[in-house]
Structure formats: structure tokens, C-alpha cells
Amino acid sequence: MKGKIETLNKMLSDGEISVFELTEEYIKRIKEKDENINSFITVCVDTARENAKCADELFRKGKAGHLTGIPMSLKDNLSTKGILTTAGSKMLSRYVPFYDAFAYECLKNEGSVFLGKNNMDEFGMGASNDTSFYGDVLNPLDAKRSPGGSSGGSGAALSAGMAVYSIASDTGGSIRLPASYTGTVGLCPTYGAVSRRGLIAHSSLLDRVGVMTTTVSDVAAVFDCINRHDEKDMTSVKGIRKRTAESLENGIKGMKIGIVPGVFEKAHEETKKCFVKALEVFSMLGASVSEVEIPLWEKADSVYSIISTSDAASNLTRYDSVRFGGGTDDTISGERDGFGDEARMRILLGNAVLTSEEHTGLRKKAESEMILIKESFQRAFSEFDLLLTPAAYHTAPLKEEISEKLTDEFLTAPSVAHLPALSMPMGFSENGLPLGLQIIGRAMGEDAILRAAYAFEDAKKDEIYIKGGESIGF
């Protein structure tokens, strides 16, 4: 299925519309819609217009690439030189970085148009976008429901047609859950595939920078641009990267797909039915689908909690309320009270993990377990090309149901195993809300994930995306 980027690129190349006009349309949408949705913390109208003029110039000179002139946004934990970067926290409400995040640098060089910074759970800590100092983000598909988190601002902006793509981060499902709840597509790449330079750290052992869009080919186009080695990030993987866009149309005939029965059976009945139908589509497209055991899957949640809280406690010590104090004088008092309740709780728990004598080694045990989980997946991937699960138990929960229905249990295992995983729509619930599918691949195997996602999207395009919404078409 043709992506939005390809469609827009053709319109821009043919002169049907200028980048400036396109940019104005997106600025207008943000002005009209975002007052209610609250998906942006900062809107950069002047920067967007300047970028648009430069991009138009590139088209005139015949030097435009496929991302030139495409309006995009960044989650607000990615550094932007000279532009406020808050990570959703009061603690950083006056923080203006002096350099750009690596991923943004790549996209800037391509001539994309930067619209602004998306709202998010504070420091990426949350799954329902209700821990931001800048207020809750609403789901554009149903304002009473959560958009998921922590990249809920990115998901909501894309779903409401306020950006073509967004760069976000995923620690334990922060790209994939909002993608599932807002009917968008989100890729959490392999740990080390995309440089984290300029990403405000939450958990260094788990954080990844990824892509959110509204179609699979758009993910491939953006991912190929930011998937490169960065010598300034010690966790950046070296070696040649595969261009995923080139193999998108190769099909999935002969691919071996594994499902983990003990895992997907936990999903809501409606989700399970939709998932089984999706599996039938993959079979029909020529893949073989069979069961596989990942015995340590259920331990991933505990490992995630221990690792992420203790990492957060260490990473957030730098915010001492002197250099990074909050927005008002009363927070610059040497008391680190610029943190919200959730961030504070995670710092306290993390410090408890790191200092507890009674449970010395809790962190070490979690790291050992992490290696075992990786091995578990590695064994599965010696037989299978991909693993599939639903992305969430349910559709987006109502705000009052969050504590009961919101879970990222399907998402933390690939996070802990450092594997790439994508969430995309697989169908709708009876009440018309999107249900997400998760496709997990081998380390650095994003090409196989995107090939399968593209084939599935192509087969089901009329049944998985919101009809008449601005998330489709331009």
C-alpha cells in the first residue's frame, strides 16, 4: 500500500502543492484540533515555515529527497537545539538544549519540516499519557479514552492528521502501546540500531529511539534515514544496515511465524478473535504459522520494573533543581520537587533497589534474567523468522478503566530482549476502536518485520485503518 510520504513526495515533485502550502495546512490542523487533544507541548510555527522555504528551494533545484518537505514532530524527550525540551516534566520546563538529537539531525539533513514537540508521560514513565506536567493527552478517536503512553502525544497527533510522522522513544512499550490505541504504526527498533544521542535518558539499558507513522511504508522510509551508526553513542551497533524500504514488496512466502499460546491467550476475547483472523491472513500470504514456547516471557515484566526503576533513579540524579530546576522560583530551592508523583515513585523504588541490603543483588538478578530471556528468544528465532502477539489486551481503555485494563505485558518481553518490534492495526473492535498487532523480529531484523507488516497491510488495508480520517490520504 502506498504510504503518505510517497503520495506527498509525488505531489510536491509534480508541483501540485508547495512545501509551504503543505506546512500551512498542518499548522492549521494543529491550531484547530490540538487545543482539545493536547498532543503538542511546543508548536514551532516559525521553524516549520523556515524549513518549508528551504525545502521548496530543494525541490526547485532538483535536490529533494523522499523526506524533503514532509511535516513531522518529535517526542519532547528528544533534544532540539535552541528549542524547549521538557520530557513532559516541570523539572525541565525551562531547559533549552544546545544540540540536536542524532535522529533529528538526520531528518533535518533530509529537509523534513519540523512542526513541534509532542506531549508525553513525564520522562517516559507511564503508559496512558496522564503523568505529563503539561496535562493529559486525549485519544482523538474517542476523547474519553487513553491514547496510551508514554508516546501518546505522537500517536494522537498522527491519528488526528497533525503530522505525517513522529520520532518517539520506547522503553517498555512506549511507542507500540500508543500505536495500538490510536490506530497508527510504531516501530521500536533493535537496541543500538538508532543512536540515542540527544535522547533524555529514562532507562539506559532499555531506551530506544523509534518511528511512528500511519502506514508501514512510511515507517520504512523514516527508519532507513535514522538507522545508521553513530560513533558518539557507545551503544550504537556497528556494521552495514539493511535498507528496509527496498525489500518491502518481497512478500512473506516461506516465512516461519511463531505464536506464543500462553501469551496471546491472556488477551480479551475480541482481541483474540481479531488476532486469529490476522494469523489466517499471514497463512494465506504464504507464511507458515505455528506455536513456540518462550518460557521466560512472563518474567519480563518484573525484570523491566527492576531495571527501569533503578536506571531511572541513577539517570535522574542529574536533575538537581539547580541547573534544571522547574519553572518557578519555589522549585529552585535545592528540594527536587519538580518531579511529578510517578517519576518520584520510580526514583524512590529505584533507589530502594540499588541500596537494599536485604535484597542485595536484585538488580544483578534482573540483569541475569534479562540474558536468559534473550537466549529464550534467540532459541525461538533459530526456528522462526518472526513472532506475533496482539499489542495490547484491549482497545484503548476509558480513563477510569486505566488501572484495570491497561497493560503492556505483551510489549515488555521484546524490550527486555532488546529485539525490534512493530505495532500496527489489525482490525477493529465492535465499538469501532483499533486493535493492535505486534510483530517481533530478530536483532537487526527490521527488514523482515516491515516486509510482513507491509504484506499484511496490503491484504487488509480496507479493514484496518480508520476510514475517512485524516490519518489516511493527506
Add this chain to the structure above:
Amino acid sequence: MYTYEELLRLSGFKAREGEKQRFIEKWEELKCAKLSEGGKDERETVLRNDEISPSVKMSEVLKNAKAEKDGFIIVSEAYYEGEN
């Protein structure tokens, strides 16, 4: 184990209403996390039972004292090399 009050001091925070109780509940949950008993023995058992070859490289790395000493990043790189 540090008390809530000690952890507050360590973290540079003032107490907030209702937080102590929430912290105690969450910490109970976290310290009772369902982890394997951990340690080398269990890891070796898993590998011994494994008849599939790709894990071998990983097990070699894990047995390598340098990797154990230098930490996770080295293990992580070897993992990718094994995959590619």
C-alpha cells in the same frame, strides 16, 4: 533496607501526602518479583537443555570472565554479532 524517610533524603525529596503507603505497596511488589533464583547454575541448566546451536556463542561469552567483568554492553554486542 532504607526506610521511606531515608530514601526521601537520599533522593532529595520532601514527603508528599499518601506517598509512603503507595511506596510500601509498590516496593513489596517489586521485591517479590517473580525472578528465577538466578545465578550461574540455572543459566547453565538452560543452556545444557538447549539443543539449538545459535545460543552456543552466547554461552561462550557468558563464560568469559571479561564479559562478566566488563558488563552488559559486551554481552550485548556479541549477541548482535551472533545474529548477523
